[in-house]
Amino acid sequence: MIDPAPARHVTEDQADEYGLRLLLLRPATAAGIGAIQLRLGHTVFGEIRFSLCGIDRRAVLVHVEVEEKHRRRGAGRVLVAAAAARAPRYDWTTLPIGQDPITVAFWARVGAIGPPIPHPCTHQTQQGVVPAEARWTKWW
Numbered sequence: 704m705i706d707p708a709p710a711r712h713v714t715e716d717q718a719d720e721y722g723l724r725l726l727l728l729r730p731a732t733a734a735g736i737g738a739i740q741l742r743l744g745h746t747v748f749g750e751i752r753f754s755l756c757g758i759d760r761r762a763v764l765v766h767v768e769v770e771e772k773h774r775r776r777g778a779g780r781v782l783v784a785a786a787a788a789r790a791p792r793y794d795w796t797t798l799p800i801g802q803d804p805i806t807v808a809f810w811a812r813v814g815a816i817g818p819p820i821p822h823p824c825t826h827q828t829q830q831g832v833v834p835a836e837a838r839w840t841k842w843w
Contacts, residue, residue: 705725707781709788712725723743726742734756734758738751749773749778751786758826761793761822762796763822763823764786764797764798767783794822795817797818799821
């Protein structure tokens with residue numbers, strides 16, 4: 704069992720070889736894309752990338768990926784819970800999940816933390832968090 708609470712996340716300089724850890728990779732700029740990796744030493748089991756804007760209290764989940772040999776063991780669920788725990792009172796949205804059956808099945812099991820229509824704030828838009836083609840939905 705992995706505790707997804709933010710207090711349990713470690714940074715690169717705190718990581719060690721002996722335990723399964725949630726490693727926080729902070730974004731280079733405010734409202735940029737950061738990540739949380741599930742790692743054992745230098746072996747990465749999975750990663751979730753997301754953007755948090757503390758000013759507008761918006762969060763955009765960009766991508767979740769778990770190594771194929773580690774899937775269906777709860778790693779993706781832990782990564783999603785860890786990201787959500789970093790911003791519990793934020794307005795979460797996600798990038799569209801597409802039609803990939805593995806992705807669709809994953810989100811059906813885990814449950815989405817926000818609608819699959821990205822709604823970035825201006826700070827996230829300036830950082831290029833959401834691709835231009837995903838920013839607006841067609842209204843016609």
